[in-house]
Amino acid sequence: MKFGIASSRPLLALALTAVFASFASAQHPVAPGLSSNPGARYNIFLNFSGFDYEGTWGGGTPGNVQAYTQDEDASTFNPDEIGAIKETWARVSQAFVGFNINVTTVDPAPSNLNDAQRKAFYDNKQYMTHTIIGGGYDWFGPAGGVSYVGVAQQGTTAFGMRTNWVFPVNGTGTTPKYMTAAIIHEDGHHLSLNHQSDEANGDGYSSNNGASGDGSYAPIMGVAYYSQRGTWRAGTNGLNANDVLDLQNNLDIGSLIDSGIGHSIGTATDLAVTSEGAVVSADAQGWIMPLESTGYSPDSYTKDYFKFNSGGGQLSLTAHDGTQFLQSGVADPGATMRSVLRILDANGNVLGVATEDSTTLVHNWTGLLSAGTYFAEVSSYGAYVSSYEGGSRYFNMGAYFLSGTGFAPVPEPATMLVIASGVGLVLRRRRSK
Ligand SMILES: [Zn+2]
Numbered sequence: 001m002k003f004g005i006a007s008s009r010p011l012l013a014l015a016l017t018a019v020f021a022s023f024a025s026a027q028h029p030v031a032p033g034l035s036s037n038p039g040a041r042y043n044i045f046l047n048f049s050g051f052d053y054e055g056t057w058g059g060g061t062p063g064n065v066q067a068y069t070q071d072e073d074a075s076t077f078n079p080d081e082i083g084a085i086k087e088t089w090a091r092v093s094q095a096f097v098g099f100n101i102n103v104t105t106v107d108p109a110p111s112n113l114n115d116a117q118r119k120a121f122y123d124n125k126q127y128m129t130h131t132i133i134g135g136g137y138d139w140f141g142p143a144g145g146v147s148y149v150g151v152a153q154q155g156t157t158a159f160g161m162r163t164n165w166v167f168p169v170n171g172t173g174t175t176p177k178y179m180t181a182a183i184i185h186e187d188g189h190h191l192s193l194n195h196q197s198d199e200a201n202g203d204g205y206s207s208n209n210g211a212s213g214d215g216s217y218a219p220i221m222g223v224a225y226y227s228q229r230g231t232w233r234a235g236t237n238g239l240n241a242n243d244v245l246d247l248q249n250n251l252d253i254g255s256l257i258d259s260g261i262g263h264s265i266g267t268a269t270d271l272a273v274t275s276e277g278a279v280v281s282a283d284a285q286g287w288i289m290p291l292e293s294t295g296y297s298p299d300s301y302t303k304d305y306f307k308f309n310s311g312g313g314q315l316s317l318t319a320h321d322g323t324q325f326l327q328s329g330v331a332d333p334g335a336t337m338r339s340v341l342r343i344l345d346a347n348g349n350v351l352g353v354a355t356e357d358s359t360t361l362v363h364n365w366t367g368l369l370s371a372g373t374y375f376a377e378v379s380s381y382g383a384y385v386s387s388y389e390g391g392s393r394y395f396n397m398g399a400y401f402l403s404g405t406g407f408a409p410v411p412e413p414a415t416m417l418v419i420a421s422g423v424g425l426v427l428r429r430r431r432s433k
Helices: 012-017 079-095 115-123 168-172 176-190 244-250 414-432
Strands: 005-008 042-047 051-053 063-065 101-104 128-133 145-148 163-166 213-219 227-231 285-288 304-310 313-321 339-344 350-353 355-357 362-369 372-380 398-405
Touching (some): 051 115, 079 101, 079 176, 128 176, 163 176, 168 176, 313 339, 339 362, 350 362
Parallel strands (some): 128 163
Antiparallel strands (some): 051 063, 313 398, 339 350
């Protein structure tokens, strides 16, 4: 097993303007407690609260690393910092949606341990990563972050190997998008992924030829600071131990997790709607995962199907790419997938394809439907092959949720209505006594 150290590139433009803030307190400020998938086999612990690191790491001496801070007071988190922590957690969680992974800000170590004891606890805790987001890279050398490679699945490690680093002070800057690009890159290393090199010019890091703007994408294991989306990617050269399916198969972290939404018309999930005919976004969400490493088409991914009724009239349905961890019905920043939404009739014939807004990654279909039963199909756009690096394959995978109006409620079976009303009567009688 490889135990090399690998780092992400620093954002040099930001590095020039940043100043190393002084450490204000030995006490750690407490970050909001957030968990994306409690009970998952593998934990990524995002530590924004600072860490007094005893000893050396990778030949450097981290020392007493300050908490994440924007205002140079690392003793507390101000509201902007709390907001940035939440957004960063949501972005990192999104990148690992569908894996048997819990992204959390809750320390898995017992609360009575000091930092030296915590470091040892993490080294002996299989299936976890302790990612410190704080301080600068001065103790290590210019980088956005740094990690050991392929240690996450080891039964025990030593010398703080289960801890890895992201450097907001002078490596990534303090912006959630940039910190996230480094966090998921370093945690990819921890999970065994190597760098995605630029296969066209031989550079060690691919940025997909500097892709930026709407519709752009770049590999998480390369440089994804500047593109609209960072995506998992399978490469073709000797460095390409960076296939997400290999990752989940080889790391013993369990298979990709199913979203629980029906994957065929026959098993379609009833679309949750209110009595006013609006989609309940919190109950209409899922994620699309690759079924194979070699396929490029949407058929190489799971597809999710929702069944709905129209009472006749105008209907609007929207698929939002991304998670909704921070606010139900609102897409968190940092979507990893570009989806396709189709409206199907009762026989599965395609009636319409949603129009995409490439800036927001929102897909809307609005139209008139006669009364009846229909289906909504959410699929991946399919893998990308970059025109720049012909052997590349970018997975188009990740979370989505639905919103919409104009739906007729799904009728309950008559017997259920009778039972429901009977229960209601009993309860009312009891209350009136
Ligand atoms: Zn790296």
